[in-house]
Amino acid sequence: MRVSILVFASVALAARPFLNEPDTGIDEALGSTPDGTLPDLDSLVGLPDFEWAARRGMNTSAYTYYRNGAAGEWSYRNNLEVFQRFRLRPRVMVDITKIESTLPTTILGHNFSAPFFISPCARGGYAHPDGELNLVKGAGAGNILYMPALYASKSIEDIYMARVSNASTPQVLFQQVYLTENDTETQQLFARIEKAGSKAIIMTVDSAADGNRHRARRYGVGSADSSYSYLTWDLYHKLSNMTKLPIIPKGIQTLDDARLAVENGVKAFMISNHGGRQLDTTPSSLEVALEIYNEDPEIFKQVEVYADGGVRYGADVLKLLALGVKAVGVGRPFMFSNVYGVDGVKRVIEMLKHEVAIDAANLGVGDLKKIGPEYVNWKSVNGWFS
Ligand SMILES: Cc1cc2nc3c(=O)[nH]c(=O)nc-3n(C[C@H](O)[C@H](O)[C@H](O)COP(=O)(O)O)c2cc1C
Numbered sequence: 331m332r333v334s335i336l337v338f339a340s341v342a343l344a345a346r347p348f349l350n351e352p353d354t355g356i357d358e359a360l361g362s363t364p365d366g367t368l369p370d371l372d373s374l375v376g377l378p379d380f381e382w383a384a385r386r387g388m389n390t391s392a393y394t395y396y397r398n399g400a401a402g403e404w405s406y407r408n409n410l411e412v413f414q415r416f417r418l419r420p421r422v423m424v425d426i427t428k429i430e431s432t433l434p435t436t437i438l439g440h441n442f443s444a445p446f447f448i449s450p451c452a453r454g455g456y457a458h459p460d461g462e463l464n465l466v467k468g469a470g471a472g473n474i475l476y477m478p479a480l481y482a483s484k485s486i487e488d489i490y491m492a493r494v495s496n497a498s499t500p501q502v503l504f505q506q507v508y509l510t511e512n513d514t515e516t517q518q519l520f521a522r523i524e525k526a527g528s529k530a531i532i533m534t535v536d537s538a539a540d541g542n543r544h545r546a547r548r549y550g551v552g553s554a555d556s557s558y559s560y561l562t563w564d565l566y567h568k569l570s571n572m573t574k575l576p577i578i579p580k581g582i583q584t585l586d587d588a589r590l591a592v593e594n595g596v597k598a599f600m601i602s603n604h605g606g607r608q609l610d611t612t613p614s615s616l617e618v619a620l621e622i623y624n625e626d627p628e629i630f631k632q633v634e635v636y637a638d639g640g641v642r643y644g645a646d647v648l649k650l651l652a653l654g655v656k657a658v659g660v661g662r663p664f665m666f667s668n669v670y671g672v673d674g675v676k677r678v679i680e681m682l683k684h685e686v687a688i689d690a691a692n693l694g695v696g697d698l699k700k701i702g703p704e705y706v707n708w709k710s711v712n713g714w715f716s
Contacts, residue, residue, distance in 0.1 A: 348407050348411065350381070350410075351378045351381055351382050352378060354375070354376065354378075356379055356382050359373070360373060360382075363386060365386055366386065366387070367386070367387070368383050368386070368387045368669060368670065369383055371670050371673055371674060371677055374677070375681075376642075376643070376681060376685075377642045377643070377660070377663040377678060377681060377682065378642055378663075380663050380666040380667045380669075380674065380678065381397070381662065381663070381666045383666070383669060383670075384396070384457065384665075384666035384667075384669045385397075387669045388456065388457060388669060390549065391549035391550070391551050392456035392457070392551070394545055394546055394548070394549045394551055395453060395456055395546060395549070395551035396451075396456065396457070396662055396665045396666060397545070397662070398543050398545045398546040398551070398607060399543075399545065399605070399606040399607055399610070400541050400542050400543055400544075400606060400607055400608055400609055400610040401542045401543075401544060401610035402544075402610055403545070403606065403610065404606075404610050404611050405603055405606035405609070405610050405611055405612050405613075405614070406605065406606030406607070406640075407606075408606070408613075408614050408640075409603070409605065409606050409614045409615075409639040409640030410640040410642065411640075412614040412616045412617060412640065413616060413640065413641075413643070413645065413646045413649055415710045415711055416616070416649060416706050416707060416708060416710060416711070417706070417707045417711060418645065418648075418649075418693055418705060418706055418707070419704065419705055419706060419707055420692060420693045420694050420705075421693070421694030421695075421705070422694055423694075424694040424695075424696055425696050426690070426691035426694065426695065426696045427696075428696065428697070429687050429690050429691045429695065429696060429697070429698065430687045432696075432697045432698040432699060433445065433683060433686060433687060433698055435656070435657060435698075435699075437475050437634065437636075437656065437657050438504075438529070438530055438576060438578075438597060438598060438634060440475070440502040440529060441473075442473055442474050442475050442502075442657075443472065443473035443474060443683070444472075444473075444474050444679070444682070444683050444686065445647065445651060445656065445657045445658060445686075445698065446474060446641070446647055446657060446658045446659070446660055446682055446686070447469075447474055447475035447476065447477065447636075447657055447658075447659050447660070448465055448469055448474065448475070448476040448477060448659070448660065448661075448664045448675075449477060449602075449605075449638045449659035449660060449661040449664075450477040450478060450479035450480075450506030450532060450534075450580075451479055451661050451662070451664070451665050452479045452480075452481035452482060452554040453481065453482070453483055453554065454479075454482055454483050454484070454665065454668060455483025455484070456483070456665075457665060457666065457668035457669045458668045458669060458671050460484075460671065460672075461482065461483035461484050461668075462478055462479075462482045462483060462484045462489050463484055463488065463489065463492045463672075464668050464671050464672040464674075464675050465478070465664060465668065465675055466478065466489050466490075466492045466493060466494075466501070466503065467492055467494060467672045467675070468664075468672045468674075468675025468676045468678075468679060469501070469503075469675070469679070470493060470494025470496070470501040471494060471672075471676050471679075472675075472676055472679035472680070472683075473496060474679055475502060475503070475504065475657070476501075476503055476504075477503065477504045477505070477506050477532050477659075478503060478505055478506065479506045479554075480505070480506055480507050480508055481508070481554035481555065486505065486522055486523060486526050487522075487526055489503070489526075490503065490526035490527050490528070493527070500527055502529050503527070503528055503529065504528060504529060504530040504531070504532050504578070505523045505526070505528035505530070505531055505532065506531075506532040506533075506534060506580070507519065507523070507531055507532065507533055507534070508534055508537070508554075508555045508559065509533065509559070509561075509565075509569070510557075510559075511560050513568075513572075516569065516572060517572055520569075520572050520573040520575075523573075523575070524573065524574070524575060528575060529575065530575050530576045530577075530578055530598075531573060531575050531576070531577045531578065532578050532580050532600070533566070533569070533577050533578065533579050533580065534555075534580050534581055534604075535561050535579045535580065535581045535582070536580070536581025536582075536583065536602060536603060536604050536608055536609075536612075537553065537555055537559070537581070537604060537608045538558065538559050538561050539558050539559075540552070540553050540555075540556040540557070541553045541604070541607050541608040541609070542608075542609070542610065543607065553607070553608075563590065563594045566579070566594060566596075567594070570595075576596075576597045576598070577596070578596065578597070578598045578599060578600060578636075579591055579596060579599045579600065580599075580600040580602055581600065581602045581603070581604060581608075582599045582600065582601050582602070582618070583601065583602075583603055583612055583613060583618055584618065584621070585618075585621045585622050585625050585626060588601075588618075588622050588626070588629055588635075589626065589629070591633070592629055592632050592633055596633055597633060597634065598633055598634035598635065598636060598656075599633065599635060599636070600635075600636040600637065600638065600659070601615040601618045601619055601622075601635065601636070601637040601638075601655070602615060602637065602638050602639055602659070603615070603639055604639075605638070605639055605640075605661050605662065606639065606640075614639055614640060615637035615638060615639045615640075615650065615655075616637075616649060616650060616653075618637075619635070619637055619650060619653040619654070619655055620653060620708060622635075622653075623653045623654060623703060627654065630653070630654025630655070630656075631654075634656045634657075635654065635655050635656055636655065636656060636657050636658070636659060637650050637655045637658055637659065638658065638659030638660065638661060639659075639661075641658055641659070641660050642660075642663065643685055643689070644682065644684075644685025644686040644687070644688065644689035644690070645685075645689045645693075646658075647682070647685075647686050647689075648686065648689055648690055648693060648695070648701060648705070649706055651698065651701050652701050652702060652703050652705050652706050653703055654703075660678075660682070663678055664678055686698070693705055
C-alpha cells in the first residue's frame with residue numbers, strides 16, 4: 331500500500347501541467363504590450379511567440395478558430411507534447427560547419443530551400459485583410475512550399491496570381507481540396523486548380539465528418555467543412571482520372587492506411603490528424619511515423635511521406651525527418667504570424683530554418699540528408715507508456 335502511494339505521489343510530482351505557450355520569459359519581456367496591439371516583430375524569438383502576439387492582436391473568435399482543437403483537445407495537446415517525450419542522442423566531434431547548405435530539398439521533384447512547408451489552413455483573412463496573399467508571398471520569398479486551403483479567404487485565382495517567380499520559374503503551390511460527390515463540381519474545381527497553376531492536389535481525408543469542436547462552438551467558428559464526405563480508395567482512382575496532377579491524401583493516421591496508400595499508387599501521402607481539430611485522441615504524426623518506421627520502414631522509400639501537427643521547434647522537424655519523413659508541415663504558427671502580414675510569415679520561415687540548422691549541428695548532423703533514427707532515443711520517456 332505504502333509503495334503504491336509513493337508511486338502515485340512521485341507521478342503527481344513528476345507530472346507537468348500542459349503549457350500551450352511554454353514559459354520562455356515572454357510575459358516578463360513583452361507583458362506590458364497593451365491589449366489589442368502587437369509587440370515589435372523583432373522582439374519575437376520563436377514560433378510560439380506568434381501565438382502569444384496573435385492572442386492579443388486578434389479578436390477572440392478569430393483567435394479561437396485558429397487555436398481550437400477537437401473535444402477535450404487531448405490530441406491538440408499531445409501533438410505539442412509528444413516531441414519532448416523522445417530524447418535526442420547528440421553526437422559530438424562531427425564536422426557540422428556546412429549544415430546550412432544541406433537544408434534545401436525536393437518535394438515531388440520541385441526544389442525548395444528547406445524541408446518544411448506551410449500546411450493548408452482555411453480563413454487566412456481572420457488574421458489579416460490580405461489573408462492568404464501574405465502566405466503565398468512569404469513562402470515565395472523564403473522559397474518554401476505553400477499549400478493553400480480550398481476554404482481560403484481569397485480566391486484560388488487571386489492566390490496563384492500572387493505567386494513570386496524565381497529565376498522565371500513560377501512559385502510551386504500544392505492546392506488543398508475538400509470534395510463533394512458531385513463529379514461535375516469536382517471536374518470544374520480540378521480544371522480551375524490546373525489553370526491557376528497548381529502542381530499537385532492535396533486531398534484531405536481525415537475529416538469525413540464535422541469536427542467535434544467545443545472551443546470553437548462557443549464562438550460559432552466551427553469547421554469550414556461540416557458535411558459527411560464520401561471518401562474511399564475507389565473515389566481516389568476516379569479522381570485521379572479527372573486530373574493530370576498527382577493527388578496526395580492528407581490525414582493518414584495508421585500503418586494500415588499508409589500501406590493502402592502505397593498499394594493504391596499514391597506518389598506521396600501526408601500523415602496528419604488535422605492539428606488535433608477533427609477527432610480527439612487520434613495519434614500525433616510522430617507516433618504514426620514511428621509505427622510505420624517500426625513495422626514497414628520501406629514505405630518511406632517507396633513514396634514521399636510528409637507530416638504535420640504540433641511542430642514548433644527545429645528539433646521537432648529533426649525528429650520527423652529522422653524517421654524518414656521527407657518534409658514537415660506547420661499550420662498555426664504561420665496563421666498567427668499573418669497578424670504581422672507578409673513580414674511575419676517571412677520571419678517564421680527564417681526562424682525555423684535557423685533552428686533546424688543549429689539544432690542539427692548541435693545534434694552532430696553534418697548533412698541533413700543523412701539524419702536517421704539513430705539520432706533519437708525512441709523509447710518514450712514520461713509518456714503514458716514507456
Ligand atoms: C485555422 C486552421 C484551419 C485549417 N484548415 C484546414 C483545411 O481547410 N484543410 C485541411 O486539410 N487542414 C486544415 N487545417 C489543418 C492543417 O492543415 C494542419 O494539418 C495543422 O494545422 C497542423 O498542425 P499545427 O497547426 O499544430 O501545425 C487547419 C488548421 C488550422 C489551425
